[in-house]
Amino acid sequence: MLGDQNSRQEIFLCRGHEECKALFEAISRSLPTTLSPGEICAPLLSPPPPNLRYDTSVPEYRAKSILHSIHVISRAVTLEEPRGLELVKRLWGMMCAHTIMLLDSFVVSGTPTTPAGRDFQERVFVAVTYLLLVPVRLVMQYSVREQTALIKSYPDFLPYIFQVVFRLAQLHHPWFGTISMRLLRLDDNSLADSQLRAAFPDIKRQYDIPNICVGLLKHELAKSDSELDGYMFPSLLSVMIICIKYDPDIREELLSRNVIIYLSETALRFTSVLRFCKSTDDVDIACQAIVLSCDFIYARTSGGFTWLVQALDGRILQSIQHLPSFFSTPRTYSEELPDIVKRYHRVVSALMPFLILRSVLNRVLREVKELKDTGFLQKAASLPPLHDLVNAVMALDREAWRIKLLMYEFDDGDEFAMCCLNRTCPRKKAPEKKRIKYKRCSRCYGATYCSRKCQAACWESHKRLCIKSNRPELGQSYLLSMLDEGFIRFLVSREILTLRDELWRKTSKTVIAEFDFRAEPDLEDLKVWTLPAYYHEKPPTTESATSAVWLCGTPSEPAFKEDGWSLKAPVPRFFFSSISQTPRL
Known part of the structure; x- marks a missing residue:
């Protein structure tokens, strides 16, 4: 990940150290240090030796000096003074190389157990966030070309941080949200995107990404409302999306772990706490979690009806009941709020064509009834931002009952008795007028039988197809029954x-x-x-x-x-x- 020794050495030799000292001296009064320019730059003047390991229990003096220099210099990126950004740009490669060595010792290869080690690890994460801010500020003040040149100057840094992101997710570390969010702000840059894409296969071999992502999602959902980390959810969803972008097989692996159910619960949790948010930033974060969850669910409708069934079981429609309480007396406004209503409207509309499927229809009728019992329609009727959503819910309810009445008619007809997979089913020769309680094959859910006797008689012929059938535990939607x-x-x-x-x-x-x-x-x-x-x-x-x-x-x-x-x-x-x-x- 770190490249060869000669390339690293060249990074340090090609910089004008005297110019860096002069830039530092010009802005030193605005930085949190009493050291001289020479003392600050000295720890970074030579590249770290290969395979260096620091003691994580008691950080040594050299590690502390290096980290202090990185902290002081990287903070210059936040100054309005142009010379601050110029200084950070010149020393960025040096700081990245040393930061990688610190991360390797204190995060990737081990986890500190002593208070001193954990405190040092926290300071390393702070340094990483400042370093990731540098290319972002370059775009804001200069151009994408300047940003690309900076990323190209030390190509190992972003891929290594990408690896660190999954290590933090594996540890359920609270810094996962902040660092991953900073890193993924750079994926719009074509060079950064290509670097992350190239590193992804190695990262996938090293980490069980789907299991890590779903595990972190479940861990966060288990927290109380007061303990929820708002940054964690949008960051995690963004990481899952970019993983699917780099390797589409990740999608099926995530689906096989019931990620749709957990995303539905995520939307429900954040919609319910939305009315308690006191600041615009809190509302923005909650909105992002809801929007990304709904987008992920909606995108999966093209892959089969099973994912909508899981979304309904995750009570995605019950999330809507909390919207009137926020829109009626909002504590603060966010430009993200209309996007929430649009996303819920899209999910509700996506259910409409699937009502011809019994498993979807019965769940929709149940969920809409519970939604109506909460008084949602009456509360939202007087709120113009929710009118389209209310109309969509009412249209879904009307269509569901229309289809349900047709289903009753079908269930009372002769063809209903023909839905048993057993070709020798006695009911096919003499259809019964009373309604049959069909049971599905518990493995493929596609085969239906009117009795256990018919299922046993048909098993030998059905077994070959059943084993090869689509199943959610393989990340595939059931086929139609x-x-x-x-x-x-x-x-x-x-x-x-x-x-x-x-x-x-x-x-x-x-x-x-x-x-x-x-x-x-x-x-x-x-x-x-x-x-x-x-x-x-x-x-x-x-x-x-x-x-x-x-x-x-x-x-x-x-x-x-x-x-x-x-x-x-x-x-x-x-x-x-x-x-x-x-x-x-």
Whole structure:
């Protein structure tokens, strides 16, 4: 991580030490030290020897001198005096090299146990925050080119701090939030981003990143409201996002550890404490935690309905009930507040297309009922900033009950009895009128059975597919159950039935009515699966004739097979806007 000895030596030799001393002397009155320029610069004039280790229990004099010099010089970055920034820029490589050696001894390779060692470690972290502030100030006062040149002058520093970030997360260290937030402010710089990306594979081999991130999230959520560290959550979420950016496989590993449930709880916690925030900074931090949590949840809807089920189990909708109490009597205002309402509105709207799935529908009805029982609709009705969100919740409730009534109709029909995976199920030959209590396979959740007897009879044929099926513990959303597939066929059949007369007036040939299953319809990378419905021979004249409908999952891989119907697309977005009639070739 530190590069070769010659490259480090060159950093120190290429600086004009006399110029640095002159700059320091010019601003010395504004810095917290009584030492002379020569005494301050002396500890940094030579590079640290390779493989140097400091005693973490009793910090030695040399380590203290080096850290004091770094503290004093790096503080110059906060001065309005331009010469302060110039001084820090000249000595940045020296300070980075020595800081890495200090971090290696006091953080990465060991943890101090004595009061003196812990105090010294705290001072090292303070120095790191000042050093990370230097490239930020360069952009503010000069240009991105100056920032890039500084980062390039010592390319080992940012990757090493990236490693330290995960070490701090592993330790649940309170400095994780501050240091990671400072570091990730630099990922907009292309050079910094490429350095972090290049270092990530080695860091991933060294640390179990998904387990560390979820472990830290659970640790923070276990704290009381008064103990919550606001900086920790936005920093942790930002780290998870950048990890997914560098390695998309991290996403599945995070999902396999129920991160959606914990993020829903995060949004709930910070929305509930929002009304107690007294300063704009506190409100901003709480808003960032809520916004990032909602964004992460919404982004996962394209990966399957299981993640929305987990979000509902994490009580994401219950978070909304706390908004009226803040907007009615806000202690302070933040520009981040409208973003919260927009994010919750987007999550509520994302639930709408998934209501055709039984596991989502029942949870939505339960959560919306509890939300209404809190008086949210009445409280928010008089608050203009919440009107759109209230309308979205009411629309979701109306649509959920409409779908629920259709589901009751489906459950009372003959096709409901056909949703048992066992081909020899006796109910298929003589459908029962009473409602069946279906049970799902506890492993894949896709297979449904009307009884344990049918499940046992079908196990040998189902076992091969069950083992290979998608499961949340693998970071994959469950595929649709046979019960959900049957209900979708029922909905499609109803829609075709209502349009049959109009279609057949235009043509007497075989009709194809097209429907769309969509993933993320509001995004540019729209994925569409077309479901052709074929009518054979003559147009249907009775409702029972609609059972002739066939459905396909994708144009390239039809889902209708001899062994049963299965929708391959993990996300069903149900739209009837593209119904058309076309002669079958």
